[in-house]
Amino acid sequence: GIQVEQSPPDLILQEGANSTLRCNFSDSVNNLQWFHQNPWGQLINLFYIPSGTKQNGRLSATTVATERYSLLYISSSQTTDSGVYFCAVGSGGYNKLIFGAGTRLAVHP
Amino acid sequence: GAVVSQHPSRVICKSGTSVKIECRSLDFQATTMFWYRQFPKQSLMLMATSNEGSKATYEQGVEKDKFLINHASLTLSTLTVTSAHPEDSSFYICSASPGPEQFFGPGTRLTVL
Numbered sequence: 001g002i003q004v005e006q007s008p009p010d011l012i013l014q015e016g017a018n019s020t021l022r023c024n025f026s027d028s029v030n031n032l033q034w035f036h037q038n039p040w041g042q043l044i045n046l047f048y049i050p051s052g053t054k055q056n057g058r059l060s061a062t063t064v065a066t067e068r069y070s071l072l073y074i075s076s077s078q079t080t081d082s083g084v085y086f087c088a089v090g091s092g093g094y095n096k097l098i099f100g101a102g103t104r105l106a107v108h109p
Numbered sequence: 110g111a112v113v114s115q116h117p118s119r120v121i122c123k124s125g126t127s128v129k130i131e132c133r134s135l136d137f138q139a140t141t142m143f144w145y146r147q148f149p150k151q152s153l154m155l156m157a158t159s160n161e162g163s164k165a166t167y168e169q170g171v172e173k174d175k176f177l178i179n180h181a182s183l184t185l186s187t188l189t190v191t192s193a194h195p196e197d198s199s200f201y202i203c204s205a206s207p208g209p210e211q212f213f214g215p216g217t218r219l220t221v222l
Contacts, residue, residue, distance in 0.1 A: 031209055041147075041200055041216045045110055048210040086152065088211075095206050096143055099153045 002027045006087050006100035013077050013107045021072040021103045023087030031090030032063050033097065034072050036083050043086070046072070077107045111137050111207050115214035122193055123222055130188045130217045132159075132203030138183035139205035144176075147200040147216075159186040193221045 003026040013019055023032075034046040047054050047061040049070065054061050058077075063070040074081055084104050088097035112135040122128050132142055140161045145153040157178055158166040165178035175197075177189040186205075190197055202216040 031211075033211060035213075041202070041218070043153075043202070043213040045210065045212060050209075088153075090211075095141065095209060095211055096155055096158055097204070097211055098155065099145075101152045 002029070002089060002091055002098050004087060004089055004098055004100035006085075006103050008103060009101065011103055011105045013105065015077060015079060015107055015109050017077050017107075018073070018075045019077060019105070021074070021085055021087075021105075023070040023072070023089075023100055025068050025070075025087075025089045027068075027091060029065070029068075029089040029091045031095060031097065032070055033088050034061055034070070035086045035088065036081075037086060037102075038083055046085075074105075077105075079107050079109055081105060082107045110210075111135075111205070111212045113203065113205050113212050113214040115203055115217050117217060118215060119218045119220075121220045121222065124194050125192055128190045128193055128219060130190075130201055130203075130219075132186045132188070132205070132214055134184045134205045134207075137205075137207035139186075139207070140183060142180060142186040142203055142205045143211070144178065144186075144188050145202045145204065147202060153202060156188075190219065193219070195221045197221050 005024045035043045051065045060073045084102045087100045116131045142159040144156045159180040161180045180186045204211045204213045
């Protein structure tokens with residue numbers, strides 16, 4: 001099956017710093033989503049981005065489908081950005097998602 | 110975005126009992142829903158695809174007789190953990206979608222004593 005790798009596994013930042021999270025996938029996909037899992041376990045949808053570039057406030061994402069990777073950019077990080085960021089991909093029908101291992105982000109004041 | 114709910118949010122049960130978890134799509138209809146399991150400090154693992162009006166499709170290694178799935182309507186799927194044991198303790202999350210983007214419920218934390 002399709003493999004999803006995220007890097008780095010852990011990231012520690014000072015408030016105000018910028019960061020880039022990476023997601024590599026092993027095969028063609030027709031769905032790619034980025035999520036933030038908050039401390040209570042809820043998955044927050046950040047981006048639906050099977051290709052192209054999107055921005056939402058301090059966050060932006062780019063997926064280069066032909067090269068099988070996606071990047072999530074966080075600018076001017078805040079302590080509330082802390083948590084785990086997951087990339088998940090889907091291929092074929094039914095929309096089921098395969099998750100990467102996640103990047104655990106800690107933003108310190 | 111679309112809203113998915115789960116009930117209960119937390120359940121503690123004794124070993125050997127069965128537990129039912131509900132997943133509802135609140136503002137859309139879903140012919141397909143998905144069930145995931147997440148152990149502490151790990152990623153989400155897909156357990157099964159729930160299909161309205163037909164049998165669920167289970168991922169390799171998931172015991173279909175232990176994790177019973179019923180997709181009774183276009184807005185409700187249930188996961189029943191039968192004869193639960195401590196190793197079934199985990200965070201169970203469902204997802205559904207009105208289109209290609211998946212939306213997730215808040216999860217159910219199951220603790221089996």
